Amino acid sequence: MSADDPTAPRPAPGADAPADAAGATAAGFRVVCVVYHPGDELEDFAASLALATTAPVELVLVDNGTDHTVTRHVAERHGARVVLPGSNLGYGGGANAGASGATQRWLVVANSDLVWGPGSLDVLAAAADRHEGAGAFGPALLNLDGTVYPSARELPSLTQGAGHALFARVWPSNPWTQAYHRRQEVVGDERVAGWLSGACLLLRREAFEAVGGFDTSYFMFFEDLDLGERLGLAGWHNVYVPGARVTHVGGTSWRARPATMISAHHRSAARYLTRRYHRWYEWPVRVAIRVGLKARELLELRAAH
Secondary structure, eight states, X not given: OOBOOTTSOOOOTTOOOOGGXXXXXXXXXXXXXXXXXXXXXHHXXXXXXXXXXXXXXXXXXXXXSSOOHHHHHXXXXXXXXXXXXXXXXXXXXXXXXXXXXXXEEEEEEEOSSEEEOTTHHHHHHHHHHHOTTEEEEEEEEEOTTSOEEOOEEOOOOHHHHHHHHHHTTTOTTOHHHHHXXXXXXXXXXXXXXXXXXXXXXXXXXXXXXXXXXXXXXXXXXXXXXXXXXXXXXXXXXXXXXXXXXXXXXXXXXXXXXXXXHHHXXXXXXXXXXXXXXXXXXXXXHHHHHHHHHHHHHHHHHHXXX
C-alpha cells in the first residue's frame, strides 16, 4: 500500500499519462472507490471485488474524510492504493482524483456499499467490447431483498422531472415517475439509457477523459446524470447491462447524516435543472424549480427529524 501526498499537485482527468506509458494501455481495470469515514462495508466491497473479474485490478481508495484508519486497514489487506485529497472533494471530485493518471482502458467508479457479483466486471467488459460506441456501462443494481434498483434512466423532461420530484414519495405510481423509471427490468437485452447510476459505473477511459470527467460543481448527487448527458452530447452511448449484477447495500451515508444528504441532493437538483433551463426567457421555470425544490427539501427534512 502507498499513500499519496495530499499536498502534491494532481493532473486533471484527460492529462497526459506518464512518458513510459505513452502509446500503451494497461490491461485490466482501475477501480475507484470514494469514501468518507467508511465502516465494515468497505471490507465487503474489496473482498467481493476479487471475485468480480479474472483481469488485473488496481483498486484506488479516495478518502475524503479525516479518519483514515478503516481505509488504510482495507488497503493493506487488499493491496489497494490510498489517495488522501486533504479535504472533502465530494463524490465527483474524489472520483476524478482517483482516476487521474490511469493507463488502463477501463475505469470503474463505485460506491463502497456494494457487493460485487462473481464475474460482474467481466460481464460489463464483455458488453463494452460489443458496444464500441459506448462510454459508460452500468450493471443491474440489486437491493438486499433481490429487487432491482432503477439505475438506468432516461434524461428527465421538465414535466417528468417535476412530476417525479413532487409526487414520487407521496404517489409512487404516478405517471411521471413511471415514465422516468421505465424499462428498468433486470431481464432482457442490453439497452441504451439516458444516464446510469454513479453507484457503479464501468467507463471507457477515453470517453471519460474526453468529456473532462465528473463536473466537480456537483458536490454530491446529479454528477452521474450530468456525466451521462455530457457523454451523450459528445457522441458516446450509456449502456445498461442487466447480465452484470451487484448488490447495493445502500444508505450508509444517508443513515449517518440524513439532513446533510437531503440538502445536498436538493442543491444539486436545483443546479442541474436551472442549468438545463438557462435561457433568459426561461427564468419563470428556474424560479418555479427553485421554489418547488426548496419546499420539497423542507418537507423531507421535517420527515427526517
